[in-house]
Amino acid sequence: MTLSNEPLTLLEARHLTRIFGGGENEVRAVDDVSFAIHPGEIVAIVGESGSGKSTLARLLLRLLEPTSGQILFRGEDITALHGPRHLKTYWREVQGIFQDPFASFNQFYSVGRVLKKTLDLSDEKLSRAEQQQRLELALRNVGLDPTDVLKKGSHQLSGGQLQRVMIARALLVDPEIVxxxxxxxxxxxxxxxxxLNVLSELRARLQMTILFVTHDIGQAYYLSDRVFVMYHGQIVEQGPVEEVLHDPQHAYTRRLMADVPRLGGWGAKVAAD
Ligand SMILES: Nc1ncnc2c1ncn2[C@@H]1O[C@H](COP(=O)(O)OP(=O)(O)OP(=O)(O)O)[C@@H](O)[C@H]1O
Ligand SMILES: [Mg+2]
Structure with missing residues (x-):
């Protein structure tokens, strides 16, 4: 039971910091970042190359150790958890989808085999038939025909199909946040x-929470409810996407937007509302 009207926090960062190197070579890739993400929202992290977006994503996925600061999942500090045995539950709830689907897909495996391996993460005891049903549903959820893709390898799929498979894989274990x-x-x-439409639909249908990292402010505008603007490892501006992008307060945000002359091209969101 919640005692206040505050929306529940799903994922929270408190003073999260990651420093690479030392001395003259020190890079504060993520520098004292704090935020809270609520269930069901889509948050975009935007920023130019090198601003620390992927480092932040990897910290949140617990694929990289923070130098300092905390990550809380549903109010529980998970920063102290180390190693696959302790992080297994967290990794089921917080799934990642990466830039290059070809790199994250074992090229010697079929789609079916890759998905089954992920399903093994789940503690549920499923019969073979139930497993098969789960795989087929996950593929249909991202608009793929299971009979067409299950037996194929990555080299037999287009980039778009493969990225959908990666989304299906992330959804297979029924995560809280992607x-x-x-x-x-x-x-x-x-x-x-x-x-983007697949992700947006999944949110609508499955109440999925999504943290979406992009250097493309147009994509952030199209997909997200809130936006965090990263610059030199810090979140320099955050707020509802319409507010931040229509009335940017920070000079860096304005500069980012100036680089995107086609922002008007993403106006479909406004037209659709
Ligand atoms: N493993 C590492 N060792 C040393 N420095 C690193 C490492 N990973 C990232 N960095 C540095 O941290 C900073 C942030 O990098 P990061 O990859 O998080 O940026 P990004 O915003 O994701 O950039 P891009 O848009 O190019 O993907 C950069 O200066 C980068 O060189
Ligand atoms: Mg990156």
């Missing part, structure tokens, strides 16, 4: 919109 790091940047423009 962290997608530049997961559309390898795709051409029309496929990019298709994948």
């Amino acid at each position: 962290i997608a790091d530049e997961s559309t940047s390898m795709l051409d423009a029309s496929l990019r919109v298709t994948i």
Whole structure:
């Protein structure tokens, strides 16, 4: 039971910091970052190359150790958890989708085998038939025909199909939140919109929470409810996407937007509302 009207916090960062190197070579890739993400929202992290977006995503996925600061999941500090045995539950709830689907897909495996391996993460005892049903449902959820793709390897799929498979894989274990790091940047423009629509639909249908990392402010505008603007490892501006992008307060945000002359091209969101 909640005692206040505050929305529940799903994922929270408190003074999260990651420093690489030392001395003259020190890079504060993520520098004292704090925020809270609530269930069901889509939050975009935008920023230029090197601003620390992927480092932040990897910290949140617990694939990289923070130098200092905390990560809380549903109010529980998970920063103290180390190693696969202790992080297993967290990794089921917080799934990542990465930029290059070809790199994250074992090329010697079929789609079916890759998905089954992920399903093994789940503690549920499923019969073979139930497993098969689960795989087929996950693929249909991202608009793929299971009979067409299950037996195929990555080299037999298009980039867009493969990225959908990666989304299906992330959804298979029924996560609370998906962290997608530049997961559309390898795709051409029309496929990019298709994948954004897949994510947006999943949110609507499954009440999925999504943290969406992109250097493309137009994509952030199209997909997200809130936006965090990263600059030199810090969140320099955050707020509802319409507010931040229509009335940016920080000079850096304005500069980012100036680099995107086609922001008007993403106006479909406004037209659809
Ligand atoms: N493993 C590492 N060792 C040393 N420095 C690193 C490491 N990973 C990232 N960095 C540095 O941290 C900073 C942030 O990098 P990061 O990859 O998080 O940026 P990004 O915003 O994701 O950039 P891009 O848009 O190019 O993906 C950069 O200066 C980068 O060189
Ligand atoms: Mg990156």
